[in-house]
Amino acid sequence: MVAYLDHAATTPVRPGAVEALLPYLTECYANPSGGHRAAREARRALDDARDVVAVALGCRPGEVVFTSGGTEADNLAIFGTLPAAARDGEAVRPGTVVTTAVEHHAVLHAVDAVHGRVARVDRQGRVDLDHLADLLDDDVRLVSVMLVNNEVGTVQPLDEVAALVRERAPRALLHTDAVQALTWLDVAERAAGYDLISISAHKFGGPKGTGALVVRDGVDLAARLVGGGQERDRRSGTQNVAGIAAMAAAVTETVASRAATVTRLGADRARLVDRLQAAVPGLEETVDRAKAEVVPGVAHLCVPGTESEALLFLLEDAGVYGAAGSSCSSGATQLSHVLAAMAVPEHLGRGALRLSLGWASTEADVDAAIAAVPPAVERLRASA
Amino acid sequence: MAMSGGVDSSVAAALLADAGHDVVGVTLKLWGGAGDRGCCSVADVEDARRVADHLGIDHHVFNFAEDFQAKVVAPYVAAHAAGRTPNPCIECNRHLKFDRLVRRADALGFDAVATGHHARIGHDGDGTPRVARGVDGAKDQSYVLYMLDGATLGRLLLPVGELTKAQVRQLAADRGLRTADKAESQDVCFVPSTSGRATFLGQRIPLRTGRVVDRTGTEVGHVDAVELVTIGQRKGLGLAGGGVPRYVLDVDASTATVTVGGAEDLLTDGLELDDLVWSSRPHHGPVSVQCSAHGAPRPATLGGTRLTWDQPQRRVAPGQAVVLYHDDLVLGGGLAASAHR
Numbered sequence: 001m002v003a004y005l006d007h008a009a010t011t012p013v014r015p016g017a018v019e020a021l022l023p024y025l026t027e028c029y030a031n032p033s034g035g036h037r038a039a040r041e042a043r044r045a046l047d048d049a050r051d052v053v054a055v056a057l058g059c060r061p062g063e064v065v066f067t068s069g070g071t072e073a074d075n076l077a078i079f080g081t082l083p084a085a086a087r088d089g090e091a092v093r094p095g096t097v098v099t100t101a102v103e104h105h106a107v108l109h110a111v112d113a114v115h116g117r118v119a120r121v122d123r124q125g126r127v128d129l130d131h132l133a134d135l136l137d138d139d140v141r142l143v144s145v146m147l148v149n150n151e152v153g154t155v156q157p158l159d160e161v162a163a164l165v166r167e168r169a170p171r172a173l174l175h176t177d178a179v180q181a182l183t184w185l186d187v188a189e190r191a192a193g194y195d196l197i198s199i200s201a202h203k204f205g206g207p208k209g210t211g212a213l214v215v216r217d218g219v220d221l222a223a224r225l226v227g228g229g230q231e232r233d234r235r236s237g238t239q240n241v242a243g244i245a246a247m248a249a250a251v252t253e254t255v256a257s258r259a260a261t262v263t264r265l266g267a268d269r270a271r272l273v274d275r276l277q278a279a280v281p282g283l284e285e286t287v288d289r290a291k292a293e294v295v296p297g298v299a300h301l302c303v304p305g306t307e308s309e310a311l312l313f314l315l316e317d318a319g320v321y322g323a324a325g326s327s328c329s330s331g332a333t334q335l336s337h338v339l340a341a342m343a344v345p346e347h348l349g350r351g352a353l354r355l356s357l358g359w360a361s362t363e364a365d366v367d368a369a370i371a372a373v374p375p376a377v378e379r380l381r382a383s384a
Numbered sequence: 385m386a387m388s389g390g391v392d393s394s395v396a397a398a399l400l401a402d403a404g405h406d407v408v409g410v411t412l413k414l415w416g417g418a419g420d421r422g423c424c425s426v427a428d429v430e431d432a433r434r435v436a437d438h439l440g441i442d443h444h445v446f447n448f449a450e451d452f453q454a455k456v457v458a459p460y461v462a463a464h465a466a467g468r469t470p471n472p473c474i475e476c477n478r479h480l481k482f483d484r485l486v487r488r489a490d491a492l493g494f495d496a497v498a499t500g501h502h503a504r505i506g507h508d509g510d511g512t513p514r515v516a517r518g519v520d521g522a523k524d525q526s527y528v529l530y531m532l533d534g535a536t537l538g539r540l541l542l543p544v545g546e547l548t549k550a551q552v553r554q555l556a557a558d559r560g561l562r563t564a565d566k567a568e569s570q571d572v573c574f575v576p577s578t579s580g581r582a583t584f585l586g587q588r589i590p591l592r593t594g595r596v597v598d599r600t601g602t603e604v605g606h607v608d609a610v611e612l613v614t615i616g617q618r619k620g621l622g623l624a625g626g627g628v629p630r631y632v633l634d635v636d637a638s639t640a641t642v643t644v645g646g647a648e649d650l651l652t653d654g655l656e657l658d659d660l661v662w663s664s665r666p667h668h669g670p671v672s673v674q675c676s677a678h679g680a681p682r683p684a685t686l687g688g689t690r691l692t693w694d695q696p697q698r699r700v701a702p703g704q705a706v707v708l709y710h711d712d713l714v715l716g717g718g719l720a721a722s723a724h725r
Contacts, residue, residue, distance in 0.1 A: 309446055313492055383491035 003320045003368035007358025008150060008180060008298055013246070014205035014359065020249035021207065024242035032241055033230065042241050049248035056251045057178075057197055057214050058188025065213045065234045066244050070179040070200030071106040072224075073213035074144075076235065077175040077196040078110040080221045081142050086114070098135050098172075099144040100127045100156070101341035107144050107177055108337070124292035125154035125342050129164060136168035143172050147190055148180035151325055151338040151354060152287050153298030155185070162193040173219060179203055179211075182254055183358065184262060184295040195219050201247035204254045205359055210243035257359065265357045266296030272355065272366045273299050279374040286344060286352070297357035302348035303373075306380040311353055314376035320369050323354045385409050385498045386481055387436065387443070389428030393500030394435040394563040395552045396543040400498055401439050408494070409436040409443040412480060414452040415574045431563050438561060448484050455479035457574055464611045465589045467637030468703030468722055471528075472572055478531045486536060496539045501525045504545035505537055506713050512664045513537040515714040520548040527674055530707040530717035534664050582612055594640040596621050599633070599649065610640045615701040616650060633699065634723065652699050654684070654692035657706055657718030667716065672709040675700045675720070681709060689718070 004012075013021075024045060030038035032046050047061070054061040067073045078097060086092040097116035099107055102125050111118065119132040127145060136143070143165050145156050158176060165172050175196035178187050182204045191197045197214035201207055215221050215234060227236030254261075276299075277283050286300040303311060308324035315322055325336030339349040355369055385400060387393045387409040400407045411432040429445055436443035456475045463470035481499060489497045503526040506516030515532055518524045532540065544552050556564035571577060575584045585591060586609075594610030597603050605622035607613055613621075617632045621644060631650050634643040660666075672681040673691065683694040686708065700706060702722035708715045 310488060310491055313444060317492075379493070380491055383487070 001319055001364075001368070003365040003372075005355040005357065005361070005365060005369055006321050006323045007361065008153075008203070008354065008356035009323055010202045010208065011183075011205055011358035012360045013202075013207055014250050014253050016253050017201075017206050017246040017250040021242045021246035024245050028241075032239055033228065045241055045245045046239055049244045052248040052251050053199075053212055056182065056188060056255050057199065057212075058192055059197075059214045059216065062232070063214050063216055065215055065231045066239055067211045067213055067235060068209055068240070069202070069211040070104070070177065070198050072235075073198035073200070073211050074104065074106040074175075074177050074179075075110050076213050076221070076224050077198060077215075078107065078114065078142065078144060079224055080234075081173055081175075081196070081219065082114060082222075083141060084220075084222075093139060096139060097142045097144065098132070098140050098169075100132075100146070102127075102149050102151075102154075102338045103144065103146050104150055104177055104179065105337075107146070111144065121341050122292075123342055123344075124287050125149050125152050125338065126292050127156055127161065129157075129160060132161065133164055133168055136165060136172070138169065138171060140165075140169040140172045142175060143169065144175040144177065146177040146180075147185065147187065148178070148295050149338060150180045151336055152300040152342070153180075153295040153356075154287050155181075155293040155295060158190055158194065180295070182251070183258070184297065186258075201243065201250060204250055206247035206250035207243045210240055210247045212247070254359070261359055262296050265361060268361065268363060268366045269297055269299050269357055272369055273301070275370045276301065276373055279370070280377050283377070284348070286339070286342075286348075297361070299355045299357075301353045301355070302344065303351035303353055303377055304347050305384060306351040306377055308350065308352050310380055311351065311376055314379060315369075315372050318368075318372035318376065320372040322369070323356070324352050325354075385441075386485060386500070387411050387432035388500065388569075389431035389435075389563065389566075390500065390569060391556050391561070391563045391566050392502065392544050392549075392552055393432070394561045395547075395555050395559075396498055396500040396541075397435065397441060398439055398555070398559055398561065399543040400541065401441055405496075407439075407441045407498075409433075409439075409441050410485070411443070411445050412452075412485065413445050413447040413449055414476070414480065415457075416449055431566070435561055435563055438559075446485070446488060448480055451484050452476070452480060452574075460572075461585060461588045463703050464585055465637065466722070467610065467613070467635040469614045469701035470703045471705050472574070474528050474531070474705050477528055482529075482532060482536055482540075486539075496541050498541035498543060500544055501529060501542055502545055502549070503529050503542050505540060505542060508664075508713065514663050516545075517709075517712040518542075518545040520550075522678070523549045524678075526709075526712075526714050527677055527705065527707050530663075530705065530714050531661050532663060532714075533661070537663065582609060585609075585611060592640045594635075594642050596623065596642045596644055598630075599643060599645050604630075604644065607642055610635065610637055610642060613642050615699050635702075650698045651696040652693075653696055654690060655700055655706070656721035657689045657691060658721045660689055660716060660718035662716035663714060667708065667710075671715060672711070674707045674709065675704060689721075 028041050030042045032042040050061040050064045053064050092114040094115040097111050097114050099111045100119045102121050117135045120128040145161050173195040176191050176194045177198045179200045181187050195216045199212050201210040223234050225236045230236050282304045284302050286302050287294050385397045385407050411429045433443045456472050460470045460472045486497050502518035502523040504516040506514050515526045515529045517526045575581050591609035591611050594607045595603050596605040613635050615632050630644040633645045633649055668686050671686050673684045674681045685692050700720040702720050704720045706720050707717035
């Protein structure tokens with residue numbers, strides 16, 4: 001029996017998404033750019049999917065650009081909106097792009113590549129609005145702030161950010177990486193004022209390798225992939241029709257069940273944290289839910305006296321799959337840039353443990369974690 | 385099973401799995417800098433993981449990069465700055481493989497730790513476990529394991545120590561392991577081979593021009609970086625060509641002075657040992673001594689921390705490991721002391 005508590009990394013593909021996917025790998029295999037009836041069927045699937053995604057994200061269908069996932073969407077938003085001079089190879093002026101210190105590396109490394117500025121966050125992982133204000137001026141062309149943090153689950157105050165940007169950097173576009181949000185939040189409402197919105201299918205029950213970037217009409221976006229001119233010249237390459245159809249099905253199920261999911265998994269997460277805090281001295285939730293909004297399904301914990309890597313090893317042995325921070329390509333656990341930005345003390349951050357719930361989580365999964373964590377912590381503390 | 389991604393640890397893992405052990409492969413992530421190759425690069429982690437997949441065993445990566453920096457890289461740089469000649473592989477064994485990894489394995493409940501070193505575990509007449517030379521004399525790695533004590537040896541497995549390197553490669557090929565033909569790692573894993581040691585050190589410490597003098601103190605040349613000079617070195621000393629070969633006899637980092645002399649001047653009666661460790665109890669009297677990874681053992685007598693050669697030997701560079709054997713068994717060892725304190 002395995003209890004999977006790593007839904008923030010990826011969540012299982014929803015049965016409805018698998019069902020939506022299969023026909024486009026079998027009978028309906030045509031290239032959607034073709035002219036014949038078979039191609040038009042594939043095209044229809046893309047158009048239907050675009051409609052569904054548009055409703056969920058609060059945009060027009062034509063504003064949805066399908067991508068290979070969240071990273072491509074984030075990269076396209078940042079590099080694609082650079083001033084035209086920069087696209088011609090001229091050096092980008094430092095400070096043209098502004099982001100926060102807790103973004104996913106798909107944003108952070110892209111911003112770093114164009115010498116952008118990075119706003120601090122507070123102890124809860126919320127962007128420091130005073131510092132952000134200091135970084136904004138008339139030169140700023142893009143401000144990128146994630147909706148939900150992928151490690152600790154903190155929700156950013158996007159409305160306040162947008163108001164600040166309108167006041168201080170009126171020429172700037174607004175981008176939000178909403179990759180972790182759709183399961184928990186009404187993205188259309190939260191990101192209403194945003195010009196660019198990234199999502200990734202595998203975070204809410206679609207397949208990996210599929211995502212989208214909302215690009216509002218009027219945004220001057222330069223393609224990063226050029227070729228056949230698909231996606232209205234904003235992203236060339238034959239679309240992943242099966243993946244996109246499956247993503248749309250996952251969007252539909254996610255939005256329809258969101259209220260129930262939030263209630264159910266919020267209660268499960270609260271029980272998980274309460275029981276672990278009662279059983280493990282010193283264990284604390286990394287973000288104080290009284291001080292910041294956090295999505296319901298993420299339990300990010302600090303377990304002093306342990307090391308994440310060793311703790312995860314023992315939990316895996318006990319059939320509980322969790323995570324620490326971000327993983328690098330070799331699979332090694334790294335000290336998290338998010339926890340560092342939040343100034344989480346090192347003795348706490350070393351024992352970081354993220355247990356994240358998703359649509360497929362059960363009470364039994366939570367029970368398994370409640371049973372497995374305390375003895376694993378005890379063992380590590382005893383041998384320290 | 386510590387799996388570096390090389391052929392030796394691949395075969396060691398295969399042998400343990402064959403023997404019915406419940407094996408978990410672990411690759412240590414030690415370094416993430418530009419010189420990310422050798423024993424800890426992403427490509428090597430991939431090789432280790434694929435071998436583990438092939439053998440049907442679990443594979444994990446442990447990130448010990450912080451300890452590696454503190455216990456291996458920083459002391460390596462500091463030793464060069466002080467004019468010594470460090471051996472980072474030995475410090476990695478001492479602090480990472482046989483301290484950090486063994487402690488982690490204990491905490492996780494493992495009975496034993498295995499590595500792919502070419503060495504064996506032998507026993508004294510009274511049954512004391514000791515590191516013993518591997519079967520393949522040319523590949524023997526007992527030298528780099530001299531710091532192991534009885535407690536560690538008691539739960540250490542060295543499966544390829546019973547094999548020659550040729551047998552290891554043959555076994556790997558027979559089993560279709562992807563690492564069968566993999567080249568052996570060379571040099572220092574964290575120093576990029578492309579830019580080299582001088583660049584690596586130059587980014588971390590100031591490299592100072594050194595005076596080269598003969599034994600009378602007369603200046604005869606100069607070196608670009610006194611921190612890169614090793615006792616016994618013959619080339620790169622800025623000396624006029626021809627004449628008798630001259631060697632580095634001494635490096636004094638505090639005054640940036642390198643002393644050179646003839647081959648006969650390199651000979652010495654003995655040396656002092658620092659940081660002497662024993663695999664069980666302290667020893668004195670006649671010993672067989674090895675002063676480099678594949679150097680020939682020479683007879684000597686140990687009294688306290690003073691080692692006296694039976695026949696005069698070339699000087700050993702300060703910082704080099706000096707390993708003491710009785711026949712093929714490691715008694716212990718230390719680091720050659722510096723004449724400059």
